[in-house]
Amino acid sequence: MAKPIVLTGDRTTGPLHLGHYAGSLQTRLKLQKDHDQFVLLADSQALTDNAHRPEKVRENILEVALDYLAVGIDPDLSTICLQSHLPALAELSMLYLNFVTVARLERNPTIKDEVRARGFGRNIPAGFLCYPAAQAADITAFKAALVPVGEDQAPIIEQTNEIVRRINAQAGSEILLEAMALIPKAGRLPNPDGKGKMSKSSGSAILLSASPDEIYAAVRGMFTDPNHLHVQDPGHVDGNVVFAFLDAFCDDLGEVESLKNHYQQGGLGDQAIKKRLDQVLQALIAPIRTRRAELAREKAFVIDVIRRGTERAKQVTEATKQEVAEGLGLFSLSRA
Amino acid sequence: MAKPIVLTGDRTTGPLHLGHYAGSLQTRLKLQKDHDQFVLLADSQALTDNAHRPEKVRENILEVALDYLAVGIDPDLSTICLQSHLPALAELSMLYLNFVTVARLERNPTIKDEVRARGFGRNIPAGFLCYPAAQAADITAFKAALVPVGEDQAPIIEQTNEIVRRINAQAGSEILLEAMALIPKAGRLPNPDGKGKMSKSSGSAILLSASPDEIYAAVRGMFTDPNHLHVQDPGHVDGNVVFAFLDAFCDDLGEVESLKNHYQQGGLGDQAIKKRLDQVLQALIAPIRTRRAELAREKAFVIDVIRRGTERAKQVTEATKQEVAEGLGLFSLSRA
Numbered sequence: 001m002a003k004p005i006v007l008t009g010d011r012t013t014g015p016l017h018l019g020h021y022a023g024s025l026q027t028r029l030k031l032q033k034d035h036d037q038f039v040l041l042a043d044s045q046a047l048t049d050n051a052h053r054p055e056k057v058r059e060n061i062l063e064v065a066l067d068y069l070a071v072g073i074d075p076d077l078s079t080i081c082l083q084s085h086l087p088a089l090a091e092l093s094m095l096y097l098n099f100v101t102v103a104r105l106e107r108n109p110t111i112k113d114e115v116r117a118r119g120f121g122r123n124i125p126a127g128f129l130c131y132p133a134a135q136a137a138d139i140t141a142f143k144a145a146l147v148p149v150g151e152d153q154a155p156i157i158e159q160t161n162e163i164v165r166r167i168n169a170q171a172g173s174e175i176l177l178e179a180m181a182l183i184p185k186a187g188r189l190p191n192p193d194g195k196g197k198m199s200k201s202s203g204s205a206i207l208l209s210a211s212p213d214e215i216y217a218a219v220r221g222m223f224t225d226p227n228h229l230h231v232q233d234p235g236h237v238d239g240n241v242v243f244a245f246l247d248a249f250c251d252d253l254g255e256v257e258s259l260k261n262h263y264q265q266g267g268l269g270d271q272a273i274k275k276r277l278d279q280v281l282q283a284l285i286a287p288i289r290t291r292r293a294e295l296a297r298e299k300a301f302v303i304d305v306i307r308r309g310t311e312r313a314k315q316v317t318e319a320t321k322q323e324v325a326e327g328l329g330l331f332s333l334s335r336a
Numbered sequence: 337m338a339k340p341i342v343l344t345g346d347r348t349t350g351p352l353h354l355g356h357y358a359g360s361l362q363t364r365l366k367l368q369k370d371h372d373q374f375v376l377l378a379d380s381q382a383l384t385d386n387a388h389r390p391e392k393v394r395e396n397i398l399e400v401a402l403d404y405l406a407v408g409i410d411p412d413l414s415t416i417c418l419q420s421h422l423p424a425l426a427e428l429s430m431l432y433l434n435f436v437t438v439a440r441l442e443r444n445p446t447i448k449d450e451v452r453a454r455g456f457g458r459n460i461p462a463g464f465l466c467y468p469a470a471q472a473a474d475i476t477a478f479k480a481a482l483v484p485v486g487e488d489q490a491p492i493i494e495q496t497n498e499i500v501r502r503i504n505a506q507a508g509s510e511i512l513l514e515a516m517a518l519i520p521k522a523g524r525l526p527n528p529d530g531k532g533k534m535s536k537s538s539g540s541a542i543l544l545s546a547s548p549d550e551i552y553a554a555v556r557g558m559f560t561d562p563n564h565l566h567v568q569d570p571g572h573v574d575g576n577v578v579f580a581f582l583d584a585f586c587d588d589l590g591e592v593e594s595l596k597n598h599y600q601q602g603g604l605g606d607q608a609i610k611k612r613l614d615q616v617l618q619a620l621i622a623p624i625r626t627r628r629a630e631l632a633r634e635k636a637f638v639i640d641v642i643r644r645g646t647e648r649a650k651q652v653t654e655a656t657k658q659e660v661a662e663g664l665g666l667f668s669l670s671r672a
Contacts, residue, residue: 043666043667044430044431047431047434047666048433048434049434051431051434051435051506052506054506054664054665054666055665057666057667058665058666058667061667082667082669084661084666084667085669087423087424087426087427088423090423090426090427090429090430091420091423091426093426093430094380094426094429094430094463094470095380095383095387095463097384097461097462097463097466098383098384098385098387098461098462098463098464099387099461100461100462101458101459101460101461101462102438102458102460102461102462102465103458103459103460105462122437122438122439123437123439124437124438124439125433125434125435125436125437125438126433126434126436126437126438126441126465126466126469127430127431127433127434128434129438129462130433130462130466133462134430170387170388170390303669303672306669307669310669325420328390329390329391329394330379330383330390330393330394330420331379331393331394331397331418331420333418333421333639333642333643333646336639
């Protein structure tokens, strides 16, 4: 039996950080074992709000690919592929735009939030408004059954499935698959300063290539409990970034639980918990950093991984495009 | 020196009629002699407001191609090609959507008028709102210098040129060409009943395949001057459909002028001018109808014309896509 298909990926707007590791990379490492996983370098989508900074999108394709390989995404188990080099995705996007109204796109909660966050006002690039249709193209072209996404992206999967139902209803057969969002239980990792979630644009994200000193400095400066002035005082664990990181990255759950209890009762200092977190993060990142540096010297190998993955993805996405065109009864010169 | 490039074409939503002949086909017959003319069977664009009737779009591709060949579009002089089979057009469309805002698309007068005419209200398919970006992709992909369009479509060329300037400015070189709209001097041909302009959807258009009886019936029923009750009465020429048709199709301008004078003075009956128009239209359509019927029996030939044209168009449009991608500094796996 064919393995269930997973589509995942990242906008290529910057190297990946610990927020990605906790939020999606770990999941991918598990999924690749018993799923057919496509990992999309989403450079075209990255252009929807970076059209005037294409160099940023271009330069980060290899950075993100390096991150994938460094954490253990295995090109023999996962297909790493490049969105801009898969024309069927653009063709399906243009087709799907006919199956969704402008009003529906404007009502999409993800789009609403992101338009607000980016301060577009009335000047939303049309490509940005339309990106849910492009994501629907990505998801359906790979026939993904599972799409790991953050909670904020769940409405995009809803919108994809609406398009799927419309296409299938019109074709009179189940050409396309409805996808299921796989939403991580844990919320997104905070920034070290406790302000907002860790993101590429926050400037304080801890990269997967962070040096020992960078890790140490980031942990030392982490927001804890501002009222926890003396070691003997009871401290708060909620909103305490150090504990959010320990929850995300310390494998010994019992240890984290006992550290939390101790901290809440008083008698455990910020220095002590930061020291422990520093150990955890140094141990996590060291092998990734080393492997990443090695791979960065083998650019031809990385390019070849992307090339082979994109070639396979091309076959899959072209086949889906043909099926959709046939299903809808579009004209085909090759069948004419 | 290379001939100037022309892009023209039709949405494949119905066979062509005399309105097309007067408005664009005649121009194409002239242009193909000393221009490199691409004639686009715009099936993808036709889907933007026919997504739920794809069979209408599918079935009319060959009908429109038959019309082209029947009127004398010469596949050795013009390149007849199929939009849906040119992936670079979809890829450029998606890219250009990042260079135009939703607000700008909504302000496009052509879009405003067409949204009103189609009664979309708030339920505009996103593909329809976005079609100026898709037309910009068509025009620029062929590097067209001239685009023959109706006056109502002139704002689309304006919007195309805005995108061209943005792309060129960002690339720092003149990769793309600004296009010039070639707007016919004569206005659009009216419907035989005088209500509105002749269009595929009006139901009373005189097709290029019309039979002698259909032509006769259409002319007999034509709207003239409702106050011209007796032959001896002076009649009006403005708003008189018969004269609009004589202006468009009678090669003897002196004859039309003297008929107009006679009619305005009184003494020339509607029957007489209709008889003359019937002769003109029968003579115009007869060879087109015959040639069209012959070609309809040679489907393989027609398909082959489209296939060869699309193959050539593919080379041209792919080359432009590469140039744009390189110009903007997008990532290329083949150059990596």
